[in-house]
Amino acid sequence: MVERVNLNHAAGNPVDKRVLKGMLPYFQEFYGNPSSVHIAGRHATKAVANARMQIVNLVGADTKDRIVFTSGATEANNLALIGFAYRNRRKGNHIITSEVEHLSILNPLKFLVKQGFEVTQIPVDEHGVIKLEALKEAITDKTVLFSVQHANNEVGTIHPIQEIADIAGDAKIPLHVDAVASAGQVPVDISDLGASLMTLSSNDLYGPRGVGALIIRRGTSIQPILLGGGQEMGLRSGSENVSGIVGMGIAAEIAGKELEANIRHLTKLRDRLIKEVTTKMEYTYLNGHPSHRLPNNANIRFSFVEGEAITLYLSFEGFLVATSSACTSRTLEPSHVLLSMGVDEAEAHGALQLTLGRDNTETHIDHFIKALPPIIKRLREMSPLYPPS
């Protein structure tokens, strides 16, 4: 059997073994419910409180900020947008976002449009960077929220988030930062940014799936979207997933401690991967920003070939990769992110999203850059469009 090499960490990370070890006692030994007043309940309450502190520390939040644990980044994004919009409707009905956000931002916003909200989507430049002038110009006296990603998971571009935050701050508009792709990959500091809301995902930090968090800073009003027993300070009902929350907390602590080491490791692999692939093959281009990009992301397009076909051939050789984007790959639609960047539809179909993880090694890169060129060559030989006349 071929050794399997995962270059598709955007679809999911293995849970760090230290995280799993920390979670295990909470399945069978310490299975108390934080709502209980007895000792098992108090133990669970403490474990959740400790995880909140680990989240606070990762992103430079304040102990007075509310860290609301959710079932993942999708729920946190839904809560940030729908919960904020409903609660602040008196103040205005206009929300500004970008064209390259995750579907868990864009689809709740579509829902809000049906409820009478107006949404402006800011375009991006050819590197996928949000256009700051357009952002400034979009502000109206009805604007109640900016919601922008820190970095784009699909093409790897890191946006100038401090400048975006400053524009929001100058206009006194609360900012929601979707930090799912950036937290644990690059430094993130909610206090420096002055953001009001921030979304985090556990699995992107090598914690378990099914957990995420929304950070709600002091002075930010929001209403819950899941209603019931009033857990999580009344902002998210449902018995707390204590083992998952404990896991996310440990994952956040490790991600913070090992941030610099991981950046060094991943950047080195990524840069070699990008250089070898884009320089050794013709008609092969990097998508996303050449330097302001996530350490683990290489998104590359190959003219005259379909990304799906490359993915298939690579899988025969043991490589797990995805076309751009992981989340819409089932639909075979071209990525909305690439289209927004001005990549034409045919070229967008040839894009490969390579996302590295802590477990990847130089050897994986060696194998990949050896395996890829013959596949691209073979596929191009089958293409009626190649070589271009």
Added chain:
Amino acid sequence: MVERVNLNHAAGNPVDKRVLKGMLPYFQEFYGNPSSVHIAGRHATKAVANARMQIVNLVGADTKDRIVFTSGATEANNLALIGFAYRNRRKGNHIITSEVEHLSILNPLKFLVKQGFEVTQIPVDEHGVIKLEALKEAITDKTVLFSVQHANNEVGTIHPIQEIADIAGDAKIPLHVDAVASAGQVPVDISDLGASLMTLSSNDLYGPRGVGALIIRRGTSIQPILLGGGQEMGLRSGSENVSGIVGMGIAAEIAGKELEANIRHLTKLRDRLIKEVTTKMEYTYLNGHPSHRLPNNANIRFSFVEGEAITLYLSFEGFLVATSSACTSRTLEPSHVLLSMGVDEAEAHGALQLTLGRDNTETHIDHFIKALPPIIKRLREMSPLYPPS
């Protein structure tokens, strides 16, 4: 250190060791994302599909029904009510429920009232049983949904769910059954009932926290409340919590296989507990139905004493118990369920909710029925109301 005896399983169950064993490979080895088309993704897709079948089998659903995995029973109840109400608004705006539902039913309904819906809450009799005549009379031509629990987690009463289902069926009104407290405790068959929607909780089946399911039968239209990548057949976005879903599936399979054995074991312990406690102490009464009750539930009230005080003294002796109800115990408000049953406010404060689990033994009951009377005696001696004149 005192051995700890858990008589508060309503607050949470330990994860069954066979469940945890089945989950473990999905944290580190098989961490694929069902959205991925490569082999790791296909493996995850299969695991989730298998869990769906295990849920189908537990409650007599059909393979054509949609089993939507959620983050727990609270989210499933929110999805059932808000998702159904929004989607079916053209047909009518009236929903019928009972006075004794869980807060994850009552609070979404309060939200819907603000959105223009009308809700009728059916009262219960002195045993906590929903009044069938009142249910029939509440139906109007605008009624689009019945939402009733199969059993009440707090006082243990099992409602005449087939008769309720027949009333709904005769009136051609879709029925949502909150089966959180009953599934795995007593037989539940969604096909026999002809219900359209059913909520299940993983942890109540001795699966992990943070997972639940909404069963949506063929022909039932519902819209999602968490929006994003379109997972779970478009009805629940967010990367699937594969390990949790696998765990819930195994828990469901075990709960089904061992149902009869668990009923026998728990009923025996429960009956002895109720008999010893209510007959050996004066002014001590069973709450809920004397015979139509959950095998694991004994809810008992003690005149002239506060449940909180009993809880505290019992904790010194190593017993984990809760006042009625577990979910609102933080508020010190008397239980809405007991008040609805006609228990007066002072008496409601004296109610102890004892919920047994698979791990409880005859010895636990021996110890408890020995420990309790001196505590009640001491507390009553401190009460100015005792003995009653």
